[in-house]
Amino acid sequence: MGAVPGAREELDRLGRALRRQLVDLVDDLAPDSDPSLPPLGEPETVHGHEPLRHRYSVDAFTGKRPAHVSAADTASRAADLLDAAGWEVTTSREDTDGTPHIVVTARHDGCGIEIRTTDHAPTIRFAGRTPAVALHEPQEFRRPRPVRTAETVTPGxxxxxxxxxxxxxxxxxxxxxxxxxxxxxxxxxxxxxxxxxxxxxxxxxxxxxxxxxxxxxxxxxxxx
Ligand SMILES: [Zn+2]
Ligand SMILES: [Zn+2]
Incomplete structure (x- = not known):
């Protein structure tokens, strides 16, 4: 199975850009967060597709929202930052388990970022994902050779x-x-x-x- 030329480098580039963007957002919106955003680690495998695809993801990192900043102000600041960085931004309101949240989603270069915050908790949740990229050429299928032929069939x-x-x-x-x-x-x-x-x-x-x-x-x- 051959590697797709340049695919890993491109995925790594997207992963680094995604993490950099998330770090900027955490630094700006949740400067007192401890610990800080974890490193990316290895890309995860997205199962069920041939060829297999891989992506980097940051799943629900929880940062601390400053006490004097409302959820609405946090969301609009997040949208402004992402918009300025060239992301396509959507802001929506969602109820999660009866608690109203403001959700900012953004897309750029196939990557996705989601920021969720609520006035009911002093937290901001950050998540992000690169697109799923095929790192290897699809395995070429070779039909197996017959186990028996007219020449090799057992007598009887x-x-x-x-x-x-x-x-x-x-x-x-x-x-x-x-x-x-x-x-x-x-x-x-x-x-x-x-x-x-x-x-x-x-x-x-x-x-x-x-x-x-x-x-x-x-x-x-x-x-x-
Ligand atoms: Zn079968
Ligand atoms: Zn058979």
């Missing part, structure tokens, strides 16, 4: 009628999962991720002596 056996000797599930060809345009990947509905052919269970061949009358129908030339 016939090639499995379901997979024709492949041995692997004919639905996913042994992948266990299938690409899906909306969900990224889905479990194979034919084998439910067992990956092998549901009839021969991977053997790729069936003993003629054990074929059911129904299965004989697939082999008109076979002797009962």
């Amino acid at each position: 056996y016939v090639l499995c009628y379901e997979c024709d000797g492949l041995g692997w599930c004919h639905g996913c060809e042994g992948r266990g999962r299938l690409p899906d345009p909306t969900r990224g990947r889905i479990n194979c509905p034919a084998c439910h991720r067992s990956r092998v052919c549901v009839i021969c269970r991977g053997a790729a061949e069936l003993a003629v002596s054990q074929l059911s009358p129904y299965q004989h129908g697939y082999y008109p030339e076979s002797e009962r």
Whole structure:
């Protein structure tokens, strides 16, 4: 699986820019916060997509709002700072567990920042995320070689009628999962991720002596 050229560098650049912006906001809006904003760490994996994507995120860092500043003033200052830094800003009001909050959300370069504050607590919550970036080329799928062929089938056996000797599930060809345009990947509905052919269970061949009358129908030339 090859790395996408420049993808990690770009993700790191976005991560650094996002953190810098959050540090500026915390310094300005919640200067007495202790501890300060944690470092970024490693990008997290966003599961369920092929190829896998990665992003940096800061989840709900809680800062201290100065006693003399209202939630509304904090929100409007946050919006001004982000707007001046080139972010696209939206401010909304939300009830969380019956407590009214002011929420400032901002987007820039695919990154997102959210700032939540309320007059009911002396706190400001900061969160941010880079876009999810594919760091590796999608794995190229190679159809597996058949487990049995007409040349290698065991005497007294016939090639499995379901997979024709492949041995692997004919639905996913042994992948266990299938690409899906909306969900990224889905479990194979034919084998439910067992990956092998549901009839021969991977053997790729069936003993003629054990074929059911129904299965004989697939082999008109076979002797009962
Ligand atoms: Zn089979
Ligand atoms: Zn399958």
